[in-house]
Each structure stands twice: as C-alpha cells, then as structure tokens.
Amino acid sequence: LYGEVIFDLSKPGRRGYYMSPAGCEDAISSIPSGLMRQRPLRLPEVDEPAVVRHYTNMSTNNFGVDTGFYPLGSCTMKYNPKINEEMASLAEFAGLHPFQPIFSVQGALKAYHELQGLLSEIGGMSEFTLNPYAGAHGELTGLMVIRAYHDSRNDKARVKVIVPDSAHGTNPASAAVAGLQVVQVKSLPDGTVDVEALRPLLDETVAAVMMTNPNTVGIFEHNIPVIAEMVHACGALLYYDGANLNPMLGVARPGDMGFDVMHINLHKTFSTPHGGGGPGSGPVGVRAGLEEFLPNPRIKVVEHEGQKLYYLTDEESSLGRISSWLGNFAVELRALAYILSLGKEGLKMAGPLATLNANYIKESLRDLYLLPIDRVCKHEFVFDGLVDKSTGITTLNIAKRLLDHGFHAPTIYFPLLFHESLMIEPTETESIETLDSFIEVMRDIAREARETPDVVKDAPHLTPVRKPDDTAAALNPVVTYFQLQQA
C-alpha cells in the first residue's frame, strides 16, 4: 500500500468523526457571508479505519531510534525512554491552559522550576529559561540575551559575533537573525580554534564568541580557559552551543569553563524524542549577573507560610518575549523525567560512556577510514572518507550503502573542514554488539569499495525507495497533493 497519499483515499461522504448536535441555536449562519470561506475546502474525507491503516503502514516506511542505530554526528540520537512519554501526557498537565490562575498550576510551574535548577547545576550556570522551542531558537535567544546585556551597558558598538569555521550552520544564521555580523575564525589542523587567529579579532565591536566544546570534530577545546579570558578581557561574552554537551555530562561544566551563556538541546542530551523534526526544546542558561536579560515570562518562587509559591514575572530589562508561553512544556516534562531517572549516578556515566563508544568505533575503523585528526575524541569524530582514495567511493556512497544494512547514515559533508566528512556519534545507549555490527558493515563497505565498487555506488538497494531525484524536486517544486495531481 506504499505510496498512497491520504487524499487518494478520500471519497465524498466518508468521515472519521461523529459529533453530537449543538443542542442550542445555530449561530454561524448569522455571520455575514462576506466574512466566510467561499472556496471549497479540499480536505480528505476518510473513515476512521482507513485513517488508522494509512498512517500505520506509512510509519513502517520510517526509521527511528526504536528501529535501529543512528550514528548521526552532532545529533545525539539516544534512546527515548517510554516512561517519559507517559509522564508528559498525564491529563493533569496536558489539560492545563496557559492563562489559568497561577495557584491552579503550581505543579506545572514547579516542574519548570525544578528542571531550570537541574539544568543550571549541570551547566554550571545561574539560571535557565526553558522558553526557547529548539536549539536554533535557543541560540537566537542566547544572542539576544547578549545584545540586551550590551545594550543595558549602552555598549552599542558590539555588532560582531565570532564563530569558528567548524561551527554548526545555525550559529552564523542565528547571529544574522539577531542582527549581528558574523566573523569566522579558523581552526588549527587538530580541529581546535586557533587562539592566535582569534586574538586580533577581539575588540570593542565584538558582542560574543560562539563555540561548542567539544567542537564539531569531537575535540575538546583545551585552550578554553585562555579563550574565555581573552573574550572577557575585550568585553565580549562567550556563548556555548550545547549541541555537543553530551560527552561532558558528569565530567565538566560549561559555566566552569568560562562560558557566560549557553543553550541545551533537550532533544539531544536529555533524550526527548526528535519526532521527525520536532518539537524540540532549547533552554538557555546564563551566568550570574545576566539573569535579568532572560526572556519573559520567567518563573520565580516565594516562600509563603512554609509553602513554596511559584509565579510568573515579566521583567523590564528582559530581552522580551520569544515564545507564546513557557516553551514546549510537554517536552520539558520528558527531560525532567529523564534527569530524575538517571540521577547523579547515571548522569555521571552518560558522558564517559558516550565518549567510550565513539572512540571504540574510531579505533576499530581507522585502518580503513581516513582519520584527519588523530586524537582521543569525545562523543563524536570525523572520518575524511576512505583511506584508499583510489576507489572513487564517496562519503555519500558509504552513507547510502549503510541504509541497506539497517543503519541510519552518519552526518555527511559536515563539518566543512574536510571534503569527505563522515561524522559519527554513537551515544551511550548503544551496546558493544550494535557497535560491532556497525563496524563490521563499515569494514565490509570498505572491502566492497575495492572489490565491487558498483554495489556501493548504486546503493541503497533494499530501501522502500531508491535514489530520489532531488534535482527535479528543486527545479520544479511540487509541494502539495493538488499540484501533484496536475503534474
């Protein structure tokens, strides 16, 4: 049944719902017709059994963490515990309206406040906001915090953001959206930021330096204390992109490294499901002294007759509002459940085990895959394609061939530092058996590249669809069913 679109199943008169009558006088017909829809609304008309079968079968054309291994660099695709789903969908949370009086939502506010506190401890920060909806949204919010801080000091000349050349694409994009100019600083051959290249860039026009640590090649920026000192000396703030926080869990805290502002991707480090693209959550933390610039609304707590009372405030000095309410609340609940389930014992081991898994793969494949940076990595590392460059097999070929073996592809052609980047991040929830079978397949592919290169070049062979024509899609975009019908 693959390939049917829900509109294909539509037939006038079918329906998948029943509503009991209003039980009171009709009103809609009294609205002036000029305000009402004239064009017919072409939504599918389908019975409930057909809807269920359609989406159930469609789901089986999808790969997820519960299906198999995602060695997807910079994405931290770890196991999403089922208990978290249950906790997040408790009716007493799901049914809460944002405008309920605060005394009627104390449990929800407490959950938010608890998670804030846990993240602050883990990040080594003073306070977190959970309002940003995703990682990129967190970056934007963090940069706005930084701008609001400089603005508050009337330090208006700071219009630049410095980012390493290995940075995630969202870093420069977020800077641009926040109205800042992007300046790139280059990396050393070992993948870390070139301190000497950075030094001359730091002046009174710099608002912030954005870094990840470990960086996108999985290397810990060991010069970070020096960098922090330099950045602070010039009056700028140091921003921590939390996309790579996972290997540092239990080991070291961004706040202790000298970062002033950071975001965390709850859908990476704290195991909330990716949902095929969202909803995510990108809490932003700040060091002491920057709290007042966090977005509105903020949650505060007072003790009242021995009881804690949580309430919401809007602050004048805040950067403003960046979301309709308190972010993706149900996602936050999942992260809270995860942190409590791990506890300090589990959190302490998550980073080291993720790092161990990455190094294990790296060491098991370095004879066949080119390792441009040969050091102990953290949660992830980058191969620059095969060692044997004579085969003509590209990173894309390798990625697609992996699909045939029930693995998701690694992140490819990122970071931009290398031509054939193949970026692998296993996370701590994968077993040695899974890693071994991945390693075996990767070694097989290297062998195939030599012996039967066409098998690799023509991959994938066993997936529901093969080699979609991206060019045609982009050249003449067909983005709705009715367009497709006309095509």
Add this chain to the structure above:
Amino acid sequence: LYGEVIFDLSKPGRRGYYMSPAGCEDAISSIPSGLMRQRPLRLPEVDEPAVVRHYTNMSTNNFGVDTGFYPLGSCTMKYNPKINEEMASLAEFAGLHPFQPIFSVQGALKAYHELQGLLSEIGGMSEFTLNPYAGAHGELTGLMVIRAYHDSRNDKARVKVIVPDSAHGTNPASAAVAGLQVVQVKSLPDGTVDVEALRPLLDETVAAVMMTNPNTVGIFEHNIPVIAEMVHACGALLYYDGANLNPMLGVARPGDMGFDVMHINLHKTFSTPHGGGGPGSGPVGVRAGLEEFLPNPRIKVVEHEGQKLYYLTDEESSLGRISSWLGNFAVELRALAYILSLGKEGLKMAGPLATLNANYIKESLRDLYLLPIDRVCKHEFVFDGLVDKSTGITTLNIAKRLLDHGFHAPTIYFPLLFHESLMIEPTETESIETLDSFIEVMRDIAREARETPDVVKDAPHLTPVRKPDDTAAALNPVVTYFQLQQA
C-alpha cells in the same frame, strides 16, 4: 535483525530495571533454603533500549487489522477502535483489586451491569454473564448452564448434545469437556441443518442442540422456528454459538429465534482486539427462567435511597464458578465503549453492511471460484476452491499467494463440508476499494493458476519467512530456546 530471540541478546550484568532499596530489614534470607530455588534461573539480561528495539522490530514481522485486510471466515476481524483502548486502560479501572469492598468499585460493577443489559437487548436474552474468558469458554459455560438446568429438574438422562456437521470444532470439544456425548446431524446440500435428519435424534437423552445462525457457510437457518419448537418439545435446550452473530446485528435476535442459551465473542462482534490469540471474552446469555444457573459471581443491583447499589452474589443453584472473578474485565470495557460508540444507529447497520460486503465479494468472484451454495449469504460464504479444477492449485496455494499481496489468508479447509473450503468474511469496516483490490488479486491468482501455476504453488514469495517446515516442527518439537540451543 530478524530472527534474534531475546535470549540471544542477553549478557550477564545487563538489566532493564532499577529498584530503589527496600528501606527495611532483609527477610528473604531467613526463609529455609530448602524452600528456595536451587537451579539457576535463565532469564534474559538485557538493557531497556535493547528490549524496546527487539520487540518493536519483531512486531513488524506481524500482520494485524491495522496493517491490512483479514478476509478470515468465522473470525470477524473488524476494526478495533482506538478510543476503546484508552477507556479500558483508565487508571481508575486498571488499579482495582477484585477484593475491594463493593461500595468502592461501583463504577466497575456498573460498567459490567450496563454491558450485561446491552448484550441482553441485542441477544434477546434475559441476562448475561460476562465471566467466561473466551468463546470456547462461553460454550462450555453455556453447556454447564444447560446441564445445571436439567440437573435442577432431576432430568439426569440428558447426556447428548446434537451439533451440525458444519459446526465449529469448539462445539463438540466443549460438549466433551462438559461431560456430554456429541451427536452429529448432517446438513442439506444448501448448507442448512436437515430438519428431517434432526427429528429422530431428539429424545429424552438430548440435553441440547448447538447451532450457529447464520451457520458456518454463511446461510441463515430459516427453519429455526421449527427446529426450536422440536428441540423444546423434546425437553432439550437450544444453544446459540455467537461466533456468527455479526450479520444479525440490528436484524434479528437469537432470543426471538427460540434460542435458550447463547454466547457472544466480544472479540468478534464487539470489536475487542484479538491480541494474537487473546485475551478474548465470551459472555453467555440465557432466556428468562435460566438466570439462576449462570456462573458465580453474579452482579445484582438494588435501589437504595434513590441510588443504585451494585453488588455481587453467589447463588446456590448456579453452575458454580468458572473464572477467578468477573472475566476479562478490561476487555468488557472495550466492548461497552464500542456499543455506546455505535449506538442503536450504528448497530442497526453493522449487520447489513457486513452482509453486503460478503455478498459483493461472492458475486464478484463466483465465475472463477466454485460456489457450492448459491444463495444470498450473510457475513461470510465458502468457495470450494477454483472453478477450474484442472490447474492443480489448491486452497492452500491460493491462501499463501494472497499473503504476497498484503492480505491475510481466508479461513481454509473449514467447514469440513467441502474439500477445498475457502471461507471469506470481510466485516463491515472494510471499504469497497479494499474489497475491489482483494477481488482483483483473487482474479489474478485464478489467472496465474492457469497461466503460471508454479508462481501460485510456490507462494508466498514476499513474506518474512517462506514455507516453514511444519512436519519437522511436530516430529521433534523444539519449544524452548534452550532446546533450540542444544539442537
């Protein structure tokens, strides 16, 4: 990852749970060791992520109603509404212990009582028990009701049960378990019971006559009023096997046909999921006068200060207890939700639409498949293989070839009346498009039978496994993992 058994994933030291410490003194070590397990317990040791992936992937090797069409005769595989699942798992039901005081379980008792009442109205009976766990269990219970009735009249000579030769295998088996002798009565060429053959069998040794109506070839037993009169005249009771109740929904009631005792398969007619074999539910209804023989416990209701109070009773005249408590309560809740969702409007149409679907398939295929009984059928009908007997293609071949096209097989080689029985029941929740595609595949198979018979004989080709060796399995049964390891 297909084919791994959970034990294959086990490794000492892994675990998928965490329990907090007892917080009080150890006690188990004070139990005499002679009472404790000596043999090591070889259960799998697996982490939570691996368990989730294992069973998730395993599920995709399974076919279900949500996956596709089940034209499975006598099994009534209709859509299982999702709302029913939610209602049945409400914590305030799921958490109830059977021994709670009755005033603390009034909602649960009311649910049971409501469903009893609804089934009584639908069956045309006086009272139902929901205690039996499945259809076969219902049959057994119903026959025990009948024996208890005869016993109460000291009518001890009644040791026989008459069943048609087309009856479900459970009918004679249930009779045997209830300590009764089975006498078979033959069918007429049109598939209905031969009244003249039945007449001489009816005497003072007969406890009951068991029938389905419509019968297993999908034909309504139009002589049922005469049969009922004959059965009652000889002092026996008439039992209705509810496996085929679906087409009669909204149309005619077993009670009105003269049946004294009946069971209903909630997992057929009332849409509770089959769950790969259970849990089912087989409520038993009786006409007025037989209520006292129903199994214990029974639910009764009194009015108390304008409020209804539900309570449980054990009756002396009851056949006794046949289940630990009130049957598969959570299954009963699903059926209740289903009946309320359909309401009288939906119930009225379920039978006719199921019947229409069956006749539509029958009429669309009768030129290619042999229709031994050429009449308007009810919810199901039987083909006796292909019309063209020259191809050598059997009913089994056809069934297996259907699997290649994403359909479940029909019921095959039952009823025993025909050599190549292929019994098709579509249910009312299948659309004309689904039926048309099934018809098309069936016609294709008939064509293949002539043109490329080997394709049909070697089917299935596209399923996760092909042609398992049943003989080897039965000859040397390997029924546990550790046996398999040794094999």
Add this chain to the structure above:
Amino acid sequence: MIHRYFPHTPEDIAKMLGRCGIENLDDLYADVPESLMLRRDYDVPSQMSEDEVRRYFKELAESNLQSTCFAGYGFYDHYAPAVINHIISRSEFLTAYTPYQPEISQGTLQYIFEYQTMMTELTGLDVSNASMYDGTTAVAEAVMMAVANARKRNRVLVSSTLNYLYVDVINTYARYHGIVVDMIPEKDGVTDLDAMEQMLASGDVAGVVLPSPNCYGILEDYTGVADKVHAAKSLLIITAPASALGVIKSPGEWGADIAAGEAQSLGMPLNFGGPNLGYMCCVKSLIRKLPGRIVGATTDADGKRTFVLTLQAREQHIRREKATSNICSNQGLMALYAAVYLSLMGPEGLREVNEISCARTHYMVRKLEETGLFEPMFPERPYLCEVAMRYNGTVDLDILLQTLCVDYGVLAGVQTDDDCVVLCATEKRTVEEIDALAEAFVSAHNDLKDINSQN
C-alpha cells in the same frame, strides 16, 4: 455516511447492491422469516461521540475508589515498567489474529516461543503451552489433563490450603467432567501430607494439586511428596504465582509433573480481576496431553529459523469431540506482557522484586503486631510476600476494613474469616505506606470503638 467506523457511502452501497443484483439492504435478509425480523431499533442509547464516550467512562471510572493495595490473594500489585504498555499497544501485536499463517505472524509466534522458554525456566519443567485464560482455569485444565492421562482413574486430591477461588473452579469443571475432587485436610496452615498419603492409598487418584505459597501465604515444604504421588501412579500438580517462582523452589524442583497457575503477578495491572494470564507447563513426556497452543521452532524454505504453531493435532479443531480441552485461544497479548516484563527484569530483577516484597511484608507484619490488633496466624511458618494475620481487636473486622478503605484509602488485605485477614506488601508499597497502614488501623479502630461505646 452511516458511522465513522463504516466506510460505506450511499454510492458505494448502491454499486454493491447492483453487483449483488438486489434492490436494498433488506433483500439481503429475504430468507429470514418476517416473524424473526427485528423491525425496531435496539433499546440502546443513540450513538455517542468520542467526547461523550470519554465523559461516560470518566464518570464510571471516578465512581471507583483508588486505594493503596495491601491485598493479594491471587491478584498482586507489582510494578510494571512503562515499556510494556508501549510494546503491547503496537497494533501489529494488538490487532493480530491467532498466528495460523506463520509467514506473516513471526512476531506473535516468536514472543510466544520466548514466553514458553521463560515459563519453563520459572516452573523448572520441560515444556510450556502458549498460555491459558487464568490461574483458576489453568489448574482446572491441569486436573482434566491428569485425569485424561490416567485414563481410568477420575479422582483428584486438592489441598485445602489452595486459594478457594481455585478450588471452586476445579469443582465446577470436575462436576461436569465426571471427576471426583477430594480435599486434603489442612494442618497448622499447611497441607496435611500424612492425610494425603492415606488418601493416595485408594489407588484411584489421577492427580494431586498442591499450592506453594498457599492461601495463607505460607511456603509449603513438599520434600518427598513427588515420590509418594508418583508411587501411587498419580500426577503431581503444583501451583504458585509466577513472580514468586523467581526465588522459591520451582514445581520442577519439587518433582511436579505439571505446573499451572497465575502469572498476573508478573507486573500485570489488577484490572478488577482480568485479563490475567494462566500458565501451564509439564514434563516432556506429557507434551501431547498438554492443552492449548504450542509454538515450536523449525526452519523455512531458506533454512531460516522460523516459529510455527505445532502439535496442532492435539487441538480441538482437529480432535473435535475427542478433545479433552476445548481451549482454542490463549491470552496472547498477556503472554507478550509477561515476556517483555521478564526481559526487562531478568533473573536479578525478579529476585529483587521478591526480596523487596518479602522485606516489606515482614516489616508490615512487625508494624501490625506493634498495633496490638494483629498477630501472625502461623508465626512459625515461612512466607514470602503474603501473610495471614489473626485479628484481636474489639471492632468487627469487616467494618474496620471498610473504614480503612473509605476513610484512609487503604485496601488492607483480604478478609478470609471473622478474625483473619490475608495481607500482602509488594515492592510497590513503600515503608511510609506501611507505616500509614498501621496507623490507620489504630486510628480507625479507636474511632470505631468510640462510636460503638457511644451507641
């Protein structure tokens, strides 16, 4: 459009009627005598919207009292990891039929195979069926199996220490199946094994049914029993809650031929008594007498490991009236439940469940003793996580227990006599909850005494 569950549009119906050569839906029932036609709607409410169904059930649900459960007696409140519900809700499992078509049912077949393996491990026996309805019917089927195996003997002995629900169901099946059930007397809370030996001497006993833990929670000692039962050419059937089998001596270790009982204790919800999960295992030599479905391993055309329903010749749809069991389904989804539960818990987890439950139950006994209202009924007998307490209070026990339920939200065990209550504290009952139980007893007892003295 008729209903959201029915895809039939008026045009569809017209087209289909046309194919069938009839005019209207009524014509499909032309063969039904008019006198039998229900020419009215059922006396059933009008169709409800989902929202109305939800409200209806919510109201029903909220008419029940939730209580902290210290009751067992065959139904145990153990913890269930969230993973299980997630897995059993997958519709490939939930909405599947019995796995008659192995090519598209490997999911169901494999989990049953895993379940069978786990149950044989727990019971210490060789083979398991694919599960039964519940514990009571499983034991009743075991009794019928023993009688069928013995051919000419139709008497079974059942210990008086067996939970009465089980005894009742055995008696019902036996009554109609022509089996004589004799109760072995109880002595100091355990089966009187001397009496059993004398009863066996009659020579017509097909099977003996013994529980451990028994209805008082006592772990009985069956040393030497199997030899005696087997010497009498009878089969030994032992029943125990599956969870306890993680730590106690298994039926196989006692020398039983058949183990049958209830597996609800493997983390399944109480569900007001159902669905539960009956299990049944036996020694290899009895495999062809074992009722219910059995899954076996084999290979497919490509040599791949494959699972199938096997030994179907035993089953009712083949044997028909020669069958000694009419069971033709299992508790499929609950077998999956058990398999997932046991996969997550493993041997260590099951041990911890029992260890903690045992520690908490013993702690509870101590706290209840301290109230002065209770003492253990059989202080010398070992128990795991269920115990019979004798009540020494002055207020009626049933009134006291009802008060605890209503006013304190505590289900304080199962009353089995005027002065006896059987309580159970699983690993879900915290120390705080046990303390609260004891306090509730004291406080409710005082209140009720005052009321009594005022009247």
Add this chain to the structure above:
Amino acid sequence: MIHRYFPHTPEDIAKMLGRCGIENLDDLYADVPESLMLRRDYDVPSQMSEDEVRRYFKELAESNLQSTCFAGYGFYDHYAPAVINHIISRSEFLTAYTPYQPEISQGTLQYIFEYQTMMTELTGLDVSNASMYDGTTAVAEAVMMAVANARKRNRVLVSSTLNYLYVDVINTYARYHGIVVDMIPEKDGVTDLDAMEQMLASGDVAGVVLPSPNCYGILEDYTGVADKVHAAKSLLIITAPASALGVIKSPGEWGADIAAGEAQSLGMPLNFGGPNLGYMCCVKSLIRKLPGRIVGATTDADGKRTFVLTLQAREQHIRREKATSNICSNQGLMALYAAVYLSLMGPEGLREVNEISCARTHYMVRKLEETGLFEPMFPERPYLCEVAMRYNGTVDLDILLQTLCVDYGVLAGVQTDDDCVVLCATEKRTVEEIDALAEAFVSAHNDLKDINSQN
C-alpha cells in the same frame, strides 16, 4: 551494570578501553584541564526507579487544578480523536530524526507533504512549509520574510487588534533584527483601516500584519485591504487560528501574500502552552523566501512517487550567515498530529466543529447576559467562538475569576482589562457546562458581595 538505559557491562567497558589503548574512562578526558574537571557528583538527586518517577510526577500533576475551560486567547480546547495519539505514539514517527535520508524516511516526508497540502487548503495559499515552532514565532518569521523580500524597507505595520503575545514576540524579533514595528490603531474593536492606509503612504512599509478573528474574537472585514497594501509595494500577512480557517474567509481569499499563525486549535492538547504548531504559507512567488523545511514530490530510481526535503539551498545550514531565518527544525510530530486530525475531520468535520463552537459561544453570551453581570463589548461585531465581554459586576473581576477557578472548577476566560474578559466555548463545552458557568458567576458574585459587605 550502570543504569538500565546503558548496555555497558564491566567486561564490555574493559574490552572497549583495550581497543582504545587506554586504562580507564578518565583517560578519555586527559585533554581536559584538571581545573575544569568536575570532581564531584552533580548536586542532583539519586537515580529514581520508575515507580518513584511516577509518584513524583503524579504528585506534581495533582498539584494542578483541572478546570472546565472557557479560555482561548490563542490556546483552544477542541476535541482530539483517540486515533491521533495512537498514531503519533508509533515509535517509527516519534523517535525518527529529521528526514535527511529520504530512502528510510518516507513516513515523515509523506505526512509533511500531506500536512503542507492541508495547510495550503486552509489558508488558501499556494505553498506551505513543514511547520514552525508556534504561532507567535511564525508571525515574527513572516515579518522578517516580508522585510527580507522588500530588501530596503524595514518597517512593518501590525494591527493593535492582534493578540498581545504575538505583538510581543514580533517586537522582540524586530528589535534585534533592525525592524521598525508600528501599531495600527484599533477602532471599535477592529483594525482602523483608514489609519493603516495613511501609515502605508510613507512608502517604507515592507509588510502589514492583520488578524481575523482578532484578540476580541471579532471577525474583521478586510475587503479591499490587499489592494491597498499591494499598491504600497508591501506584503499582506494575515493570521488566524487554523481551525477557524475551516469556515472563515481564508488569508488567500482576502488576497494575503503570507498566512502565518497557530494550528494548536486542530485538536491539540493545551499542554500549558506547548508544544503548539506554527504554520506558514505563502503565494508561489515567495517560495524561495519561505523559511523552514519544505517537502516536495519527485520520483525515485524506479519511477516511484517519492518525497524529499527540497529547496534546501534556502536553509541555514547552506546559507549560514546569509540566512534570514535560523530555523532548522519544525514541529514534525505536531504536523503529523494536524494531518491525522484533519484526515479524520475532513471538511465536514471541521465545519461542524466551528458550527457547534459558534452556536455554543453565542449561547454562552446569551446566558452571561442573562446574569446581568456581562454584556458583549462589541455587540454589533460578528464572532465565531470567542468573544470579549464587558463586566458590570461590583466585585473585582480578577477575584471573581479566581473564585470560579478554585470553588467551581471553571476557567472563565482570559481577563484582558479591569472590566473585560475574553471567553470561548468550543464544541467540547456542553450546554450544561455553559449553564453551570453562568450560575457559577451569579453565585460567586453574590457570595463575594456578601463577604465584601461584611468587611
């Protein structure tokens, strides 16, 4: 064994360390300066068992009051069929990453394609992206899109009748993005279109943002507006709750270039404000300016219909600092939610939702008027299922509303001023609940009046 989520046994760890040529886990962090190493546990509680997590959350959950919801203001309590949760819980959807690998992501890609189609139908525009975070950020992104499109002009006009949450977020984005936001005044509850025309005359306006229904629930009349906006070389952005678009004139029909807003009203749970679902559609000519992901149809190597992420050259990971949006995810699962909801409801269902909500809201207005405490703020203005009521009582409105919440379990709208409350009755609010609302107002008002007079 370290944790149930981690598969590493001590032997595994030893083997892996060996492969890496190091001694212990600490060696993995040899490059981290010792001064940065956290040589202590986090100040975080010890790991909880699932049962403890459950108890913790249950306690949190039960510290909230459930109330019958008559509040809207951007968050609507519509009914969600049970099917939706079942589908979005399927782990193939739930645990999938962004569909970068189309070969194994057709499930995600196809539902986004279906979602896009449905949103273009609702908004009456040509193309839709794969969804945005929420309504407020979607409108803010639309503003940035208009400014990017206009290149040199950086001024936008926003109606004062737009929900203040939206205005706030637009202002935040604008403040840092260098956009000037001017508010179009309000007149009798609707946008002052004459004022808008004058403001457009300045010639530097990139976009105009108008709502309908607006923050009072009023359906505004935008006849002729598009022409005026377009004449000023500006883009017209219209926002509306997605559910209402089933019946009201769509942004496309008004002539808007961009529609952006909130789709939570498509049966999504309130979830204390998130996750919601932002939508964004535009005319075809703007497709390459549209932020976020877009799914397009193409064919695969075998000619099969296939879906892929397309026009990725627009996106942040390609454009980096040249991007005008940094959004690199969508609300994937919520887009699936919307697609399943709309598949079940169809055009008729969505119409009925609006019809019944409209009837119930009008009924509510009548009942509230009858209390003598309220009157419609703009009695002549048409509204669908949300309405601003002026309060004429003698007790403070905020105290009255709080009393309704605590003592009557009713969330009686959103207070927007001392004497103004905006209420909403969806199809989930029964006539009985509306009657109870009116009665609660009267009764609470009387009680509070009495208390006041006693003080």
